[in-house]
Amino acid sequence: MSTAATSGAQATLLDPQKKRRKVSPYWITAALFPAILLVWFVVTQLEVLHPILLPGPEAVLTSIPRVLGSETFGIHASRTLIETLAGFALGAAVGFLLGLLLGSSSVLRAAYLPALSALEAVPTVIIAPLIIAWFGFGIEGKAVQAAIACFYAVFITTLSGLSLANANSVSLMQSLGASKLQTLLKLRVPSALPVIFGGLQLGATTAIIGAIVSEFVGADAGLGFLLLRYRSSYDTPAAWVLILCFLVIGVSAYLLISFAEKRIVFWRSTAVSRPDLEKNDH
Amino acid sequence: MNKTRRLGSMAILAVGAFALSACAPAAPTEKVSIVMGMASGDTFTAEWWGWLAASELGYYDELGLDVTFEAVGGSGDVVEQLVAGNIDAGNPSMPAVGEGIVVGLDLINLYTYSTGAIFGIFAPESSGITSIAGLAGKNIGISEPGGGEVSFLEASLINEGIDPITGATLIPIGDGGPETFAAIEGGNVDAYSTAYNDIFALQTQGLNLVDLTPAEFKTFPARGIITTSAKLEEKGDAWGLFAKGTAMGTHFCLQNNEACIGMLKEVIPAAFEENMDGISQGGLRFALSLTQVPPADSAAYGAHNEAGTSAFLALIASTIDNAQDVDLSVFLNTDYLSVANDFDRARVESDAANY
Amino acid sequence: MTSTAADVRSRGKELRKQSKSTTQSVIVGTVTLVVFLALWEILPTLGVLNRVLIPTVSDTIWGLGQLIIGGYWWEDLASTLSSVLIAWTIGVAFGITMGVVLGTSPFVRTAITPYAIALQALPKIVLAPVLIGALGFGPESKIAIAVAICFFPVWINTMVGLSLPSAAEFTFMRSLNATRVQLFRKLQMPSAVPIVLVGMKHAMLLSFTGVLVAEILSSASNGLGKLVKEFSIQLNMPLTLAVITVVLTIAVSLVSIMDVLERKAVFWSESERGKKS
Numbered sequence: 001m002s003t004a005a006t007s008g009a010q011a012t013l014l015d016p017q018k019k020r021r022k023v024s025p026y027w028i029t030a031a032l033f034p035a036i037l038l039v040w041f042v043v044t045q046l047e048v049l050h051p052i053l054l055p056g057p058e059a060v061l062t063s064i065p066r067v068l069g070s071e072t073f074g075i076h077a078s079r080t081l082i083e084t085l086a087g088f089a090l091g092a093a094v095g096f097l098l099g100l101l102l103g104s105s106s107v108l109r110a111a112y113l114p115a116l117s118a119l120e121a122v123p124t125v126i127i128a129p130l131i132i133a134w135f136g137f138g139i140e141g142k143a144v145q146a147a148i149a150c151f152y153a154v155f156i157t158t159l160s161g162l163s164l165a166n167a168n169s170v171s172l173m174q175s176l177g178a179s180k181l182q183t184l185l186k187l188r189v190p191s192a193l194p195v196i197f198g199g200l201q202l203g204a205t206t207a208i209i210g211a212i213v214s215e216f217v218g219a220d221a222g223l224g225f226l227l228l229r230y231r232s233s234y235d236t237p238a239a240w241v242l243i244l245c246f247l248v249i250g251v252s253a254y255l256l257i258s259f260a261e262k263r264i265v266f267w268r269s270t271a272v273s274r275p276d277l278e279k280n281d282h
Numbered sequence: 283m284n285k286t287r288r289l290g291s292m293a294i295l296a297v298g299a300f301a302l303s304a305c306a307p308a309a310p311t312e313k314v315s316i317v318m319g320m321a322s323g324d325t326f327t328a329e330w331w332g333w334l335a336a337s338e339l340g341y342y343d344e345l346g347l348d349v350t351f352e353a354v355g356g357s358g359d360v361v362e363q364l365v366a367g368n369i370d371a372g373n374p375s376m377p378a379v380g381e382g383i384v385v386g387l388d389l390i391n392l393y394t395y396s397t398g399a400i401f402g403i404f405a406p407e408s409s410g411i412t413s414i415a416g417l418a419g420k421n422i423g424i425s426e427p428g429g430g431e432v433s434f435l436e437a438s439l440i441n442e443g444i445d446p447i448t449g450a451t452l453i454p455i456g457d458g459g460p461e462t463f464a465a466i467e468g469g470n471v472d473a474y475s476t477a478y479n480d481i482f483a484l485q486t487q488g489l490n491l492v493d494l495t496p497a498e499f500k501t502f503p504a505r506g507i508i509t510t511s512a513k514l515e516e517k518g519d520a521w522g523l524f525a526k527g528t529a530m531g532t533h534f535c536l537q538n539n540e541a542c543i544g545m546l547k548e549v550i551p552a553a554f555e556e557n558m559d560g561i562s563q564g565g566l567r568f569a570l571s572l573t574q575v576p577p578a579d580s581a582a583y584g585a586h587n588e589a590g591t592s593a594f595l596a597l598i599a600s601t602i603d604n605a606q607d608v609d610l611s612v613f614l615n616t617d618y619l620s621v622a623n624d625f626d627r628a629r630v631e632s633d634a635a636n637y
Numbered sequence: 638m639t640s641t642a643a644d645v646r647s648r649g650k651e652l653r654k655q656s657k658s659t660t661q662s663v664i665v666g667t668v669t670l671v672v673f674l675a676l677w678e679i680l681p682t683l684g685v686l687n688r689v690l691i692p693t694v695s696d697t698i699w700g701l702g703q704l705i706i707g708g709y710w711w712e713d714l715a716s717t718l719s720s721v722l723i724a725w726t727i728g729v730a731f732g733i734t735m736g737v738v739l740g741t742s743p744f745v746r747t748a749i750t751p752y753a754i755a756l757q758a759l760p761k762i763v764l765a766p767v768l769i770g771a772l773g774f775g776p777e778s779k780i781a782i783a784v785a786i787c788f789f790p791v792w793i794n795t796m797v798g799l800s801l802p803s804a805a806e807f808t809f810m811r812s813l814n815a816t817r818v819q820l821f822r823k824l825q826m827p828s829a830v831p832i833v834l835v836g837m838k839h840a841m842l843l844s845f846t847g848v849l850v851a852e853i854l855s856s857a858s859n860g861l862g863k864l865v866k867e868f869s870i871q872l873n874m875p876l877t878l879a880v881i882t883v884v885l886t887i888a889v890s891l892v893s894i895m896d897v898l899e900r901k902a903v904f905w906s907e908s909e910r911g912k913k914s
Contacts (some may be wrong), residue, residue, distance in 0.1 A: 023838060025748035026747070026748065029747075029749070029750075044306055050367060051768040052365045052366050052387075054770070110662035110666075111662040115891050117838075117842065117888075118888035119848065119888075121846055121887075122846070122888070123850045123862075125850055126862075126869075127881075133464035133465075134464075137453070156839075181775075205754065209759070209760045213762065213850070218426065225426075227763065231766075232378070233385055234362065234381070234387060242681075247755040247756075247759055249758070250759065353774065353857065353859055354774060354856045359769075368774075458872070460874065483871050484872070486872065552710070552867045554707070554869065556877075558692075558699065
């Protein structure tokens with residue numbers, strides 16, 4: 001099984017430029033969508049689960065206009081988006097700077113890395129009440145929770161990305177009299193960027209989760225809050241419309257960052273040609 | 283209506299399958315199993331003891347019942363799992379049940395376990411507010427928008443001639459945890475409306491609160507044995523026995539509080555953990571429940587208060603668009619109440635005395 | 638993507654350098670810890686932080702003592718830990734399988750990426766009612782949520798790890814008439830193992846988060862998450878922080894164990910890769 005699969009990879013690796021396939025993989029992506037709906041439909045028709053727990057796709061799809069068309073949907077959606085963006089900006093900035101700091105000192109890295117990593121195991125909902133107590137029930141408190149949820153992904157990828165720079169290039173820079181800071185900014189950060197963008201993509205998804213989950217506790221608006229409202233009136237199809245919204249937001253965020261990456265890391269194909277960085281393979 | 287019927291027929295199918303599998307190895311002494319979903323996410327301590335005692339003392343066992351308790355989560359989760367047919371009965375708090383009833387879910391209360399204000403309105407002593415009228419123009423904390431207490435608060439304000447939208451500001455401050463403490467201490471709100479149980483934590487941290495809750499709230503039902511019409515049919519007479527066992531357990535606890543506190547401590551020790559000042563909130567919650575569980579007439583455990591329930595449902599319906607009419611004679615089932623009270627009180631009392 | 642093989646490889650080279658700076662790290666770590674604990678003790682005492690919300694270190698130690706004397710929470714600890722380990726095992730097995738079966742084909746990988754991302758960005762806790770309905774009220778539903786959260790980095794890292802060897806390395810091995818099995822054993826696996834371990838470490842943390850979130854936000858009859866929630870609602874912050882301290886201690890231990898395994902794997906990987914050249 002594994003050999004069959006690896007032979008495919010190896011064939012592509014042997015000749016990555018060769019475009020043997022005429023079918024775009026995105027056709028498969030598109031074809032999977034109705035297939036998933038069909039499976040979902042069949043499962044609900046079989047009444048494995050009661051519709052109050054899992055409504056059928058037809059009930060969810062017909063609820064879309066009702067949910068998206070309600071007066072307050074825009075307020076809730078923009079609230080969640082603002083929290084996500086603010087949280088992501090804050091969390092990514094902190095994660096990047098911490099990554100730089102620990103990446104440039106093996107002493108600091110050994111001293112702090114285990115503790116910082118362990119923080120990832122503590123869900124933000126545990127400390128949500130304290131965060132709210134300090135930052136209030138408004139956007140700030142939620143953005144902080146989203147930031148905490150996403151900082152680790154950016155931090156850890158920045159850290160690993162910084163060690164990517166070719167050892168020869170580093171010694172070349174140093175022999176030319178470049179300072180540690182110059183080496184960091186001119187060589188190590190640029191070569192780490194593709195990896196950091198991977199972290200940003202992951203971080204964006206966790207920031208969205210962080211913002212939505214933060215709205216489950218002590219919130220007065222947002223899509224997570226709205227989801228709880230629909231559930232409290234047992235309107236499960238409407239709750240599932242929101243779950244579909246979460247999926248759409250997640251994919252959009254991912255694609256946006258992929259797009260930004262292509263604009264910003266235009267040198268990537270020349271500077272780093274490593275198959276491990278080609279996450280998307282298009 | 284259509285929806286209800288569909289749910290009903292599906293539930294009957296499920297029941298059929300379940301009954302077949304349950305009856306296959308039927309022995310003459312086979313016990314009837316009842317899975318009771320507990321709203322464990324709410325205040326377990328205050329709400330569980332009657333059932334727990336009946337189970338611990340073997341009353342259910344004696345009556346030929348095999349009762350298991352499942353920790354299902356919040357009251358809304360319990361209602362969902364009830365309707366889905368995954369539990370036979372549950373003790374969701376009445377606001378969650380009311381929300382379900384007015385949107386047309388098939389829910390039945392066959393035994394009212396506790397009555398009284400689930401929600402209250404409170405003001406810190408330092409605020410100087412002593413009545414609902416004093417809330418005009420103030421900031422009032424609520425647990426969250428759409429929290430169960432909001433409709434009660436709004437109704438109380440309207441009764442005093444205060445418009446809940448223009449006459450006061452409602453601010454969500456959480457349900458009694460650190461965030462609530464910070465909001466009240468910091469003076470962000472002048473009063474706080476929430477579930478009764480939520481204020482104990484604040485009081486034990488030195489926030490003294492004045493209870494402004496209107497008296498009519500005290501006739502509202504708090505919790506009951508809630509089930510669905512399909513389950514009612516499926517288990518038949520077992521419900522009478524379940525209600526009877528529960529009444530016995532409750533009667534026992536009312537005679538011997540300490541024994542029941544001991545049972546609760548055994549099962550949920552964390553709820554009775556003392557804080558640094560040696561105060562256990564489990565104890566405070568138990569004390570509150572002692573004002574809510576005893577029935578108005580000690581010969582009528584489980585009796586419903588129709589007027590109170592009706593007023594309560596009307597209040598919930600007033601906050602919901604397209605609320606459906608509720609047939610009180612279906613929701614409040616009285617078929618099993620006489621069986622429930624048909625037990626030897628002297629024997630239970632001697633059990634309590636000799637525990 | 639959570640990490641890269643380059644990180645792993647260079648970390649291997651750095652190891653010797655690191656051993657010299659280990660003493661320094663220990664000093665820095667200890668000093669930080671002491672300063673942190675001192676501030677944690679002093680600020681609430683002085684009233685800079687509200688002591689009700691943030692109790693001091695000594696309050697928290699009192700809480701820990703209370704927990705240990707109480708002794709009832711071993712069951713919660715066992716429930717959380719066993720759920721974490723079960724979820725992690727399933728998540729790792731599932732992630733590696735997905736990585737090997739789907740990940741090595743760029744075509745399939747591209748086709749399913751949008752769905753993988755969508756699932757990744759979904760707060761898995763919203764699926765709790767469905768999972769409870771399907772799996773019952775036992776620990777299964779919280780394990781399922783944790784699996785859904787933790788398999789992702791293992792999957793991604795397996796895909797990345799298997800495609801790590803450069804085209805030149807493949808050509809070289811082929812010129813030696815290596816079979817596909819040999820290619821996998823001698824080339825792809827050694828390069829994949831360290832990076833898969835990085836994913837497994839991240840999965841361990843995420844599995845922990847997943848179980849705790851499920852215990853806090855969904856139904857659970859026991860568990861550390863349930864305890865934290867109970868104590869927090871009671872505003873009993875010394876006990877709340879005591880449980881969080883326990884969680885952090887376990888997490889640090891798990892990370893450290895995984896670090897040791899990872900270092901061993903790096904050496905193994907380098908020696909395996911050394912053999913062929």
